[in-house]
Amino acid sequence: MKVRHPRGPLLALISSLALALPAGAGAAQSDEAIANALVKEIEQHRAQLWHRQRVMGARPTKTAFVERRAGSIEMLRQLRDTWRSRAGQARKRLVRPPHRAAWLCIHRHEGSWKDPNAPYYGGLQMDITFQRTYGRYLLRKKGTANRWTPAEQMWTAEKALRAGRGFHPWPNTARRCGLL
Numbered sequence: 001m002k003v004r005h006p007r008g009p010l011l012a013l014i015s016s017l018a019l020a021l022p023a024g025a026g027a028a029q030s031d032e033a034i035a036n037a038l039v040k041e042i043e044q045h046r047a048q049l050w051h052r053q054r055v056m057g058a059r060p061t062k063t064a065f066v067e068r069r070a071g072s073i074e075m076l077r078q079l080r081d082t083w084r085s086r087a088g089q090a091r092k093r094l095v096r097p098p099h100r101a102a103w104l105c106i107h108r109h110e111g112s113w114k115d116p117n118a119p120y121y122g123g124l125q126m127d128i129t130f131q132r133t134y135g136r137y138l139l140r141k142k143g144t145a146n147r148w149t150p151a152e153q154m155w156t157a158e159k160a161l162r163a164g165r166g167f168h169p170w171p172n173t174a175r176r177c178g179l180l
Contacts, residue, residue: 031073038076042067045083052090054137055155056097057162061086095151099161103154105177106170113150121145122153130169134159 050060070076097103106124107113113123120127122145131139135156138148145153160169167174174180 034073035070035076038073038080039067041080042076042083045080045087049083049087049090052087052094055152056090056094057155057159094155097151097154097158099158100154102167102174102177102179103157105179106157106167106173107150109173109176110170113153114146116144116146122148123150124153124157124170126153126156126169130160131156134163 046061046063053060067076067079070079103124110125111117111120111123115122115125121131124145126135126145128144131145135145135148135152138145138152138156142148142152145156148156157169161167167177167179171180
């Protein structure tokens with residue numbers, strides 16, 4: 001039995017296209033394709049970073065969109081690596097909110113992270129008013145809290161904590177957790 005490589009048809013198509021190009025056009029074509037792929041990666045990493053920063057209540061990192069006028073593939077690779085690194089650092093911070101242990105304790109006494117039952121949603125049982133006030137971006141982007149990741153739910157609660165609400169929106173469970 002002959003084993004086929006999963007990319008076999010794709011490689012065959014690329015080879016046939018390369019043979020159909022005039023001499024010298026292949027290098028320029030591949031440089032342009034590489035540059036376009038790098039720009040797309042940069043845009044994806046930047047979007048991930050900005051999403052994470054919005055969830056955490058941080059200002060989005062400024063950009064001059066240098067990739068739109070980059071002079072070389074090497075420069076695009078450096079830009080991609082920079083945005084990838086920033087997005088990775090933001091992810092590490094996102095999954096470790098400042099009062100994570102407190103939010104996990106409250107969650108243990110509240111509900112499933114995916115709890116869709118009105119009037120309280122998600123693992124921290126946030127009502128719609130709470131979500132509009134502290135999680136407007138996520139509510140608009142993803143819907144109610146039961147559709148948010150646990151980290152997104154905790155960061156929304158963290159925004160309420162920072163705004164002076166403390167752990168009072170969860171009076172009984174916060175008391176059980178020793179937070180009130």
